[in-house]
Amino acid sequence: MKKILKFMGKRSNWALPYIIFMAIFVVAPLLLVGYYSFLDNEGALSLYNFEKFCTSYDTINTFIYSIGIAMMTTLICILIGYPAAYFMANSEYGTPKVMAMLFILPMWINILLRTLSTVALFDFMKLPLGEGALIFGMVYNFLPFMIYPIYNTMQKMDKSLIEAAQDLGANRRRVFRDVIMPLSMPGVYSGVVMVFMPTISTFAVSELLTMNKIKLFGTTIQENINAGMLNYGAALSLIMLIIIGLTSFFGSDDDESNETGGLL
């Protein structure tokens, strides 16, 4: 008992229960994804699953198509979201403070409900479901994830730099191109990560928006797991993890916000 009290007296040990919990439920499961993906059907270590992936025409097709849809969604989100974030962050357009809040709110509503509402909207306007609806739905679902980080970086931007550029004789276009744009890039990077990753990994959304006609990579993974092909499903998950690792590496500039915990 005394020993325990002494141990708990040191406050850095207080994190221990959490560390143990995370080791079991976060780290170990991820290692298991890696482990299972190198097992073949007999349970022997092999590259069988990855060979299967590389030779399966359908899966590769879905994979490339998903990346395409994710890139398209990301691009549209930048095109729509960047001006929106710019207008909101710039006081000369007189945007009310509550506006930023209104943009973030839908982000917290269940993705299935949002998707079903999109389906309802398309039905209501008598528009056909399909690829168009899929891209619309993805942009609709993830646009706030693009606007929010860009808006955040623009708000934190040092306004005196803009004034300095103006004082030195730059016109509006040059100020935007040489000062505002480069300074807002970290926000764009994290926006890209936050839109690209969920777009490529969602499932269910594409089925609902296209009446099961179009399948994305997330759905393929889910189908394999459901069908009991755990090893193959794990291998596909690992491939997705690698893609996500690569994308988040691309956007890793903006990790200070984590320390200060600016969630809302």
Added chain:
Amino acid sequence: MKKFFAQAYLWLILAVLYAPILIIVVFSFTEAKVLGTWSGFSTKLYTSLFAGNAGQALNDAIFNTLFIALVAAVISTILGTIAAIGIYNMRQKERRVVNFVNSIPMINPDIITGISIFLLFVFLGLSRGMMSIICAHIAFCTPYVVLSVMPRLMKMNPNIYEAALDLGATPFYALRKVLMPELWPGMISGFILSITLSIDDFAVTLFTKGSSGIDTLSTFIYADARKGGLTPELRPLSSIIFISILTLLLIINYRANKKVNNNK
């Protein structure tokens, strides 16, 4: 003129963003079975939802969702707060490692979190059910609690706690009387955030619920939508969820703003 254009652009995006949600809310006040047909104003769907006439499965799903959210949020808040105190008192190097692990569940797509925990239960030969869902929810909620509590710790004077110990308080007494009151606001934000995240979750629950027959609202909606035709009572239910989540988030946001104003 420019101001008008910017405002019009922002309101237009907001209108599109909220249109589907609005449709659901509007059509929750009519009896028609199919979404999009208006058969006159009626609150029958609301009364039937509250009277529990929407079917046992839906009632169970509502109960499970609230039960899981509550249990997971309470445990996450306790675990996360204690962990935050521990992490705060760690040396730089250890802290960086724990912070990295802490950020994994936030970066990981839901589908990967779900599949990896599913694999853990398969690997250990444990059956999935309420237990596995709750563990998974704790795993992805706690990091947000840590992030909500951390800023409070950083702002706090570290000597107060030491002073309490020097004056003869036991660590537990000092925790209760000195640390807790300081950390309380962060804990509440973390708690509310955990509740919304847990209610919102779909992918993780789907993979960790196994064949136990336990459904949360998300998985119920998913199964329902796949069968075609949504249960009409889901419309008033979604409307209620929208409005409660909006209120919860407004509370968090209001608290955050108050905090900012106090600091000024």
